[in-house]
Structure formats: structure tokens, C-alpha cells
Amino acid sequence: MSNSTCVSCKGTGITPPLPTLPPPNTTVLDLLQTNDVPSAAAERLIRDTLTDINGRIEVLDDEISRLEERMRVIQQQKDQLVQLSSGHKAIVHPLRGIPEEVLLHIFRCCDSYARDVMDLTGTPICYDSLQQTRSPWNLGQVCRRWRMVVLSCSSLWSYVGVSMSSCEKLSRLALQLERSGSHPLTVALQAKKNVFTPAEKQLLDILCSHSNRWKTLRIHFHHGIMHNFQVISPMIKGRLPVLCQLSLVLDFQSQNDAPEDAVIDAFEIAPQLCDVVIAKCTNRLARILRLPWHQITRYRGFTNRGSSSHRVVIVNDDCQFLVQMPSVRAIYESRPINRVAAFPQLHLPSVHTFGIAIRSHSRLESINSFFDHLSLPNMCDFRLEVHTETVPECILAFLARSASKLRIFWFKPTLDWPDKDKVHLLKGTPSVQSLWLYCPTAELLGVLADCDSSVLLFPRLQEIGLFNLEKDWEGLITNLIERRRSTANTLRKVWLPCDHPFDSSQLNVWRSGGVVVDTSIISWYIAVTTV
Structure with a gap:
């Protein structure tokens, strides 16, 4: 073998023998x-x-x-x-060969903060879409092809989140609006003060100059609400031809913050407006806010969910705005009911879905007056969340009036209610075919599983959703599902939370038996308020 030296390691390529250990002495x-x-x-x-x-x-x-x-x-x-x-x-790499339409679909999925911006139910809302670390800005920085794809799709630029503190990003806002082309816009606007600087007014001018493309709009003015709307109203009133969804956070700190003659009329002329979400407005909603109420088909009202504020919210609204919506199909009301005076008659024949969260600050007299004067002759979907110590009798009477057409019932009672009161209320809805329960007890699950015809709850039940379950209830829920599958109206669908106690083998057993098992719902709150 040649003893030539390796150029790289300077060795000969021949490994010399290693020395051995000396013998012990x-x-x-x-x-x-x-x-x-x-x-x-x-x-x-x-x-x-x-x-x-x-x-x-x-x-x-x-x-x-x-x-x-x-x-x-x-x-x-x-x-x-x-x-x-x-x-x-x-x-x-396969990514090079992905068709542009598939690439665009992937890019749209990166835009998660823009989805369901109207729901105010825990869904994230971005008030700064101008950050270059967010999509679509960052997607265009990967390579030339991606940049061309991003720039060619106006819809990727159609979510515009603006905080009035971002006035230094004027040129970027103008660039985004230019890249959005003529595509309808989803706009989220936030202002934390009531005096705008010249730069902030310029930012507002740029944004409002495109109001003819606003399709979805969310506005949150933290302070100086009436003043801020007086500024914005002349810019957009009568210039909202495609606005369909409107969400307003009217965070009045007290009833006195809104003067008696206060009026918000910026959205009075909006021929396509049909979906309205109002948060925190506690008084005289119909008189303060001028909307084309006759067009509205979906309304949702919220207080400050999850707030730790000690202040008791006083809602002195007579809810007359409800009867001003002859076309409304779905209502969800989450404001406390504590009006001092009696409610007027609220006859709403167009409503098929009605949800209400009766908060702990509500007065029992107000609750009774509200339900006694509420008429929903065509309601088929009722969503009830109750935080009172006892079952209000007015709800039982209301269910008795509405039971014949009721098909879907969502029920979240307070934990203080005894099971017999919950069962008593549920017995008033025998026509229900789809039942959704939040935080059921073991006793209630046992009652629902009892298929004796003399005591059977919900004889027409075909679908059931169970949420906020204990980990050791696997046997109880299995028993309920199996026994309900054996009734004349066999169980066809089950909704379970993401953290359900079952393994995939049990779910597959039910699915192979013809039961649809859905575990895709992330949040009860988001589901129940999406009326």
C-alpha cells in the first residue's frame, strides 16, 4: 500500500498500532x-x-x-x-409546484385574526393589520413568487385593523388600501382618546375615504364616544352601500355619559346592513343609535363579559328597538335586565332563534316583566343561560307558550339550582329534538338516560351536546348515548367538547353504529352566541 500523505488530514491513511498498557509490577x-x-x-x-x-x-x-x-x-x-x-x-420541493390558487388558499388561512371579527365572543380581533410581521406583509417577503401571488390577490389585503395610535403608519395604510383594490373591506377601528391629532385625523380621512367598500365594521371608542362619532359621521354617513355587519362597543361609563339628545346617526343610511352587534350600551339604545332597524335580521347585545368591575350595570332599556326589527330572525341578549318600569309588549313573530343570558345583576321583577311581555310565536331555537338563585317562574310560563314549535334548546343553568328544578324546566320542552347542556350533573345525565315511557324526557330527542364534563363521567355518558339509541327516535348526533373523556375507539364504535360524533366545537360561548 502506498504511504502517500493525505492532502486533507496530512496522514498516510495507515493507522499506526496503538500502544498497549504496561504489564502490572x-x-x-x-x-x-x-x-x-x-x-x-x-x-x-x-x-x-x-x-x-x-x-x-x-x-x-x-x-x-x-x-x-x-x-x-x-x-x-x-x-x-x-x-x-x-x-x-x-x-x-412540492411547494414550488403548488398551483397559485392552492397557495392563495393557504395564505388566506394565515389570516386567522380576521375571521368572525363581529362575534365579540372571544374571537381575536386585530387592531393593527399594518405590522410587517403579520400576514400578508410577511408572506410577500419570502420569495419573488410569493410576493407576486400576494400582490395579485386583493382579498388578502381586505382586513384593515387600525388603532388611532398608529398614525405613523399612514403610508402603509394607504399602500394596503391600494393593494386591496376594489375588494370589500373588513375594518376594525379603535381609539383610546377623544381628541385626535392632525396626523390621526389624516389617518381617519384615508380610512373613511374607502367607506364605500366597508362590508364588515367594528368600532371601539374607549373615551369620548359621542365626540368621536360626531367626527366620523360626516365622513361616512350615506357612504356605506355594502355594509352588512356592524359591531359597536359603546362603552358609556354611566347613564349620564350619553346626553338625552345624544344621537349616533353615521349608520342610518346603509342599504345592506342586516347584522348588528352592540356591546356595553346600557340605556336608550334605540334612541341613541339610529339604524335601518327594519333591515336587521340578526342582533346581539353584550355587556363586558368577564369584567371584574364592581360597578353594577344598570340597563334601563325598554328594548323597543326589538319591535323595530320586523325582519329579525335571530337575537342574543346578554345585558342585565334590571329596568325599573314595566316592559312594553314585545311581539316578535319573525324570530326563530332567541338567546338570552340572565345575569346576576338582573332584578327578578324586571325578568318577570320582560318574559311576561315577550311573544315569540315562531321560535324554534331557544338558548338560555341563567345566573339567578332560583328558577324564574316567568321562564316556565314562557316555555309553555313556546313549547309547540321549539326544536332546539341550549341550557346553561347556575350551579346553585337543584337537579329537580332543572328537570322541572326541561319537562316543559317535550318537542325538543336537539338539546345542548352546559355543566350537566351526574343526576341529570341519569334522568336523561331513563327511557321509561312514563318518565322519558324529550321523547323526540335526536341530537345532544354535552359540555364542561367531569373526567370520570365516561360511563354515565356512554349509558346515556346507548340507551337513547334504543328509543323510537334514535339518537343521531352527539356534540362533545375537545377535552372529552373518550378514546378514539369508543367514538368509532358510535360512528360505525350510525351516530355522528362532533368534537370540533372549541368553545360553548362562541357556539351559543353565534345565532
């Missing part, structure tokens, strides 16, 4: 067991042995250095090959 072993001074002969022997050992160590150090250098060269070659491989993989 009995004299050394004996001395290691004592503290005796070695003899002159023994000392010479030991020193000769040390010299030999140190020589062997030097040989091994040289070999280690040689191998380390060899490893360095090999690692360097590997790194070069990995880099070369990455380049080749990038060339043949």
Missing part, C-alpha cells in the same frame, strides 16, 4: 498498599516505568489529534453536502 502494587519509602532499585524501576507510560500517552495524544482533525474534515465535508442537498431539495 508486583513491587508497585505492594507499595501502593503502604506508605513505605521505595528502595533505590524500586524507585529506578518506577521512574523508568513512568517514562514509558508518558511516552505511550504522547503517542495516544498524537492519535487523538489526528482523529480530531480527521473528524473536523469529515464534518466540514458533511456540512457542505447538507447545504448542497438543501439546495437540491428546494428545487424539487
